[in-house]
Amino acid sequence: MPEKTIKSPLPGTFYRRPSPDAEPFVNEGDRVEPGHVVGLVEIMKSFHEVKSEDSGVLGRFLVDSEDAVEAGQDIAVLGD
Amino acid sequence: MQKVLIANRGEVALRVIRACRELGLDTVAVYSTADETARHVRVADEAVCIGKAPARSSYLNVDAILDAARRTGADAVHPGYGFLAENARFAGACQDAGLTWVGPSPRAIEQMGDKAVARELARAAGVPVVPGTAGAVGLEEALRSAQDVGYPVMVKAAAGGGGRGIRVAHDADELRRCVTAAGREAQAAFGDASLYVEKVIARPRHIEVQVLGDGHGGAVHVYERECSLQRRRQKLLEESPAPNLPPQTREAMATAAARLAAAVDYASAGTVEFIVDDSGAFFFIEMNTRIQVEHPVTEMVTGIDLVKEQLRLAAGAPFDFDQDEVQPRGWAIEFRVNAEDPDADFLPSPGEITAFDLPGGPGVRVDTAAYAGYKVPPFYDSLVAKLIVWGRDRAEAIARGRSALSEFRIEGIRTTVPFHRRILEEPAFTAGEYHTESVAEFALA
Numbered sequence: 453m454p455e456k457t458i459k460s461p462l463p464g465t466f467y468r469r470p471s472p473d474a475e476p477f478v479n480e481g482d483r484v485e486p487g488h489v490v491g492l493v494e495i496m497k498s499f500h501e502v503k504s505e506d507s508g509v510l511g512r513f514l515v516d517s518e519d520a521v522e523a524g525q526d527i528a529v530l531g532d
Numbered sequence: 533m534q535k536v537l538i539a540n541r542g543e544v545a546l547r548v549i550r551a552c553r554e555l556g557l558d559t560v561a562v563y564s565t566a567d568e569t570a571r572h573v574r575v576a577d578e579a580v581c582i583g584k585a586p587a588r589s590s591y592l593n594v595d596a597i598l599d600a601a602r603r604t605g606a607d608a609v610h611p612g613y614g615f616l617a618e619n620a621r622f623a624g625a626c627q628d629a630g631l632t633w634v635g636p637s638p639r640a641i642e643q644m645g646d647k648a649v650a651r652e653l654a655r656a657a658g659v660p661v662v663p664g665t666a667g668a669v670g671l672e673e674a675l676r677s678a679q680d681v682g683y684p685v686m687v688k689a690a691a692g693g694g695g696r697g698i699r700v701a702h703d704a705d706e707l708r709r710c711v712t713a714a715g716r717e718a719q720a721a722f723g724d725a726s727l728y729v730e731k732v733i734a735r736p737r738h739i740e741v742q743v744l745g746d747g748h749g750g751a752v753h754v755y756e757r758e759c760s761l762q763r764r765r766q767k768l769l770e771e772s773p774a775p776n777l778p779p780q781t782r783e784a785m786a787t788a789a790a791r792l793a794a795a796v797d798y799a800s801a802g803t804v805e806f807i808v809d810d811s812g813a814f815f816f817i818e819m820n821t822r823i824q825v826e827h828p829v830t831e832m833v834t835g836i837d838l839v840k841e842q843l844r845l846a847a848g849a850p851f852d853f854d855q856d857e858v859q860p861r862g863w864a865i866e867f868r869v870n871a872e873d874p875d876a877d878f879l880p881s882p883g884e885i886t887a888f889d890l891p892g893g894p895g896v897r898v899d900t901a902a903y904a905g906y907k908v909p910p911f912y913d914s915l916v917a918k919l920i921v922w923g924r925d926r927a928e929a930i931a932r933g934r935s936a937l938s939e940f941r942i943e944g945i946r947t948t949v950p951f952h953r954r955i956l957e958e959p960a961f962t963a964g965e966y967h968t969e970s971v972a973e974f975a976l977a
Contacts, residue, residue, distance in 0.1 A: 494911075518586055520585045
């Protein structure tokens with residue numbers, strides 16, 4: 453069975469924290485529910501939330517903070 | 533000055549390259565890995581990759597830009613607008629590296645970057661400012677000042693500007709909460725918690741004056757631009773002259789702006805921003821220490837090439853015109869064509885442009901770095917083109933605007949072209965009776 457993933461809704465720059473000094477939205481190993489914000493994507497100077505569509509345990513991030521991401525790109529792996 | 537590095541991208545990088553070329557200056561483009569196929573890279577004499585796509589790694593990367601200048605032997609830097617254009621440390625670092633900085637002094641950038649300091653400089657130069665506090669203040673003085681000028685008041689971050697870091701308070705309780713929250717926000721966003729208080733001017737017009745300074749107390753103005761057509765404090769359309777502005781108000785604003793530029797020994801191009809209330813009284817709000825996106829409307833009505841003037845002044849040349857030679861002629865309107873969907877709350881719309889047919893004909897100018905097949909990257913500003921039209925009078929400019937917008941075909945991405953077509957049919961717009969709240973009231977956006 454394929455792994456469940458959280459995808460970026462838009463292309464842009466990915467961030468794991470709401471601001472440089474803040475705590476990350478989630479850490480690897482945290483439990484997330486549908487609608488849980490796991491990061492931000494900056495697109496053309498505006499910020500959009502990346503949300504989990506499923507519930508599960510966030511296994512690991514597939515991109516680092518400040519990496520460029522494409523629309524639909526996998527951001528993190530979601531385990532049971 | 534022989535070789536200019538342009539520390540920017542997109543249409544403004546092309547704009548600067550063109551001005552350099554006319555003056556016989558060599559050009560160096562810099563670019564990120566996302567901009568390998570960008571037009572500024574192809575058009576410049578040389579081009580240097582300065583880092584990865586996110587601006588922080590490339591167009592905001594001071595060390596990489598200075599290194600590109602050193603490697604190519606550039607002896608001057610033009611910052612364009614945005615990115616590092618109003619960064620005093622970058623301006624200083626360029627000068628320390630022996631490069632000519634095409635812009636105002638680091639000191640002027642810093643002074644005007646602190647909006648509370650700028651207010652005091654304007655007041656000292658005899659330029660009216662919005663009633664409010666003298667400089668940055670704490671809570672007690674904010675409350676006292678609000679009592680004096682009357683609620684509602686705006687709490688603004690001294691390090692903010694361009695509409696960022698602003699809160700409105702309608703009474704003392706709300707002001708207390710605003711000061712706490714705004715201070716915290718300003719600290720996080722700008723690293724500076726300083727705040728000041730201004731009276732709210734209801735439904736104001738936003739009119740700015742273009743100035744040029746020689747850095748030695750000489751300054752001229754090049755008249756005004758009407759910039760009230762904004763959405764969430766972002767300008768969408770600008771025109772010059774400002775419609776229905778009494779001639780004596782216009783002259784008073786323009787000379788006040790030039791007086792402020794002269795008082796601070798301003799060098800290069802700058803813009804003094806005012807708000808105008810419904811009685812026609814005008815008040816200084818801030819000065820932008822860069823060439824602005826909307827500079828072409830001024831070029832169209834005055835015939836003065838502002839970017840070329842910046843380069844000439846940076847090279848130490850005197851003004852090549854006197855104040856009384858600045859005689860605006862006709863009317864110009866600029867439409868900002870952004871990669872945004874006006875029917876979906878202006879959601880950014882990057883991606884590949886599949887068709888790109890430009891309008892043309894008399895009085896039509898398009899400043900763009902886009903082309904058919906170009907992929908608008910998601911990392912930077914959404915501006916893809918500026919359409920500027922000129923006519924002998926406002927009616928002719930509007931007619932040319934309608935014609936040009938109907939001809940402008942951009943496919944593959946959503947743009948603000950349909951929004952502009954609708955604006956030109958708004959009776960309040962065609963009557964020239966609009967203010968900074970009008971776009972929301974038109975219910976187009």
